[in-house]
Amino acid sequence: MFDPATTALLRTVLDEVCESVSRAQTGARARVASKILEAATRGETSPDHLKQVGRQALSQAPTRWR
Known part of the structure; x- marks a missing residue:
């Protein structure tokens, strides 16, 4: 689907956006990853646009996910 460089970028963006989200909160991380x-x-x-998309998804996640 994506080349290795893009895949690495997507993982990095996800990790940066979700740095304050516990890895146990899989629902929130899945929502951000999906967006x-x-x-x-x-x-x-x-990268900046993807981070913006991820932050928006995280801010719209139900509060029990954050």
């Missing part, structure tokens, strides 16, 4: 992947699938590969 980042959707953006990347549409061709958005700018």
